[in-house]
Amino acid sequence: MTIRFLLILGGIVSVSLFLTECKSSSGSVSLYPTIEHPADNPSSEAKIELGRKLFFDTRLSKGDAIACVSCHRPDFAFTDRIPLSQGVEGRHTERNSPSVLNAGYLPTVMFDAHIETLEKQAIVPIQEHVEMDMDMKTLLNKLRAIPEYSEAAREIFDRDFDAWVLTRSISAFQRSLISLNSRFDQYYYQNEKSALTDSEKRGWKLFSKELYCTECHAPPMFTNYEPINNGLYSDYGKDKGRFRIHNDSTDIGKFKVPSLRNIDLTHPYMHDGSVRTLEDVIAHYSKGGNPHKNKDERIVPFSISDDEQTDLIHFFEALTDTSYMKDFR
Ligand code: HEC
Ligand code: HEC
Structure with a gap:
């Protein structure tokens, strides 16, 4: 099905985009949000x-x-x-x-x-x-x-x-730094069925359907931008996250959910870079994180096979889009 979307960018420029809705495994496709340029800072x-x-x-x-x-x-x-x-x-x-x-x-x-x-x-x-x-x-x-x-x-x-x-x-x-043309985007938003390998498709299904990752890391941005405690530590030590803003103990260990776009390029992970690899990230979640009174209740233990872990990592790799680099060569 082809739908025509009219996006009003910054209230000034009208851009029309033709997008083909893809029958994704989730059944629905959300569009990319538009960038809001502040009234006192129009771009040029x-x-x-x-x-x-x-x-x-x-x-x-x-x-x-x-x-x-x-x-x-x-x-x-x-x-x-x-x-x-x-x-x-x-x-x-x-x-x-x-x-x-x-x-x-x-x-x-x-x-x-x-x-x-x-x-x-x-x-x-x-x-x-x-x-x-x-x-x-x-x-x-x-x-x-x-x-x-x-x-x-x-x-x-x-x-x-x-x-x-x-x-x-x-x-x-x-x-102006936009990176929204990964192979996942081509598959999910541009209906290019062959953009992902079978393993990457299985990884996406695991990520979005069988595990609970999209609760916080949903497309298109792979984050809900909320400050959340994902059980990284039982004791956050010196850096208690959002707690330092309002001194509210329910904020201890809360950090804004990061986008997973280009995640294969941005290691090490978490607010303090303490998690070295994507395998280590999966190990963190599969044990259900560490106990903490503020840990989000959606983070629970799970077990996946070695093959499923490989699929999940392949899916992460499909979130890489370096087309922005054409401006930096
Ligand atoms: C309840 C919300 C929530 C859920 C569900 C969740 N995450 Fe996260 N995720 C977070 C938060 C919050 C952080 C950042 C924590 C920090 O910086 O200390 C994070 C960080 C990450 C990072 C590191 C990102 C970076 O740039 O450092 C990866 C990778 C990740 N999550 C993958 C996953 C996977 C895979 C799943 C599913 C198994 C998952 N997450 C489920 C909230 C969530
Ligand atoms: C010494 C290293 C360093 C330098 C230099 C630096 N940053 Fe950062 N930047 C960081 C770190 C670390 C954070 C995370 C800080 C936090 O969240 O408390 C960050 C966070 C940010 C964020 C927030 C991103 C988000 O997802 O919320 C933006 C935007 C940013 N920096 C832009 C800049 C700009 C613009 C400059 C230059 C004027 C700059 N940074 C210089 C290390 C640096």
């Missing part, structure tokens, strides 16, 4: 380009050592492949860097799901002691003195280079 090619330069620029950090891209690398699906990210002077963060691909779809930002917009988030790593450790005033004076940046600020925003220009352009760049 020039703004994205300025944001891209800033994202890659080590001059945003103390000692010109670290850029956003140091911890969010394109070749690793915008993560850094180390358990705890490393900032200036070898300092370590407490957490594993999440992908910023598809960041434009995030209803809230950070593992604690507490920052509303990318614009508000962008200044956090810049000022954070263990990340880029820059004082905003010093940084803005430094960037203003770079003709390329001050000219772009004038042309795009009609103002001097300031925090507004910095946060708006970096966010516009991040909203």
